[in-house]
Amino acid sequence: MKLKSILTLVRRRARVTLLPAALVLLLGPCADRAEGAAPDSETLPQITVEHGRFEPSELVVPANTAFKLRVTNKDSATIEFESFELHRERAVEPGETITVFMPSLSPGSYKFVDDFHSDTPEGVIVAR
């Protein structure tokens, strides 16, 4: 009799603790979607090179936070995304998208260029 009541109690406790956990697991992704959270790749700051220009030519990012920057080359020639101030240098093949790990930036402006094409107007990352 005593054993039976203990088992009942354990089952009730399990229901009480496991049911919310299962609900969280099941509904968690839906909740994310409901808040409009997008996959990681969509939320990263993005720069595209097209027709020999950076788009956007001025990218605003939060200051004092390291971030990942995606660079896409839509032109037909390899470009070299380079920032001397930020010590970053990456070749990007035509049609390729790369991810550049950027450091935490103090508030200010940081230039970047296509080092393979001096006629491409330079761009700037503004940390605010």
Place this chain on the structure above:
Amino acid sequence: MNRLARCLLPIATVVVAMQGVRSPQTNPPVERDLVAPPDVKAALRGACYDCHSNQTAWPWYTAVAPASWIIHRDVDVGRKRLNFSSWGDYADDPGTLARKLDEIAQSIAAGDMAPWYYRMLHPGAQLGDVQRRSLLAWVKQERAAQTAFAH
């Protein structure tokens, strides 16, 4: 005043006037310098560090124009392109580190670094075969470590 003096005076005046155009001989703080095996570091220090680091040696002639102008330009461009004192910054982005390593390997293989006029003034900057092999082996090792880490 004889003819020689008359010729030399304007030249001397121009040379003296040139000394008025000066650039500061700066060595910014070294915060994230390259960490490498001693033989690799010694080879890079001897052949590259004067232009590609914040540890430039500034002998007396680097303050005399017009040589000073050429040297300052080389150091400015050299530090912008590759600065061993900022190696830790490159390493924060694996793609940048890979690119720098590949460019070092290309320069060593092509034998185009250091420039000939620098090697004339610094005979010790000429990389020997042993040093060249050791540097290329180091680059290969670093690239392999990067690839292994990425997978």
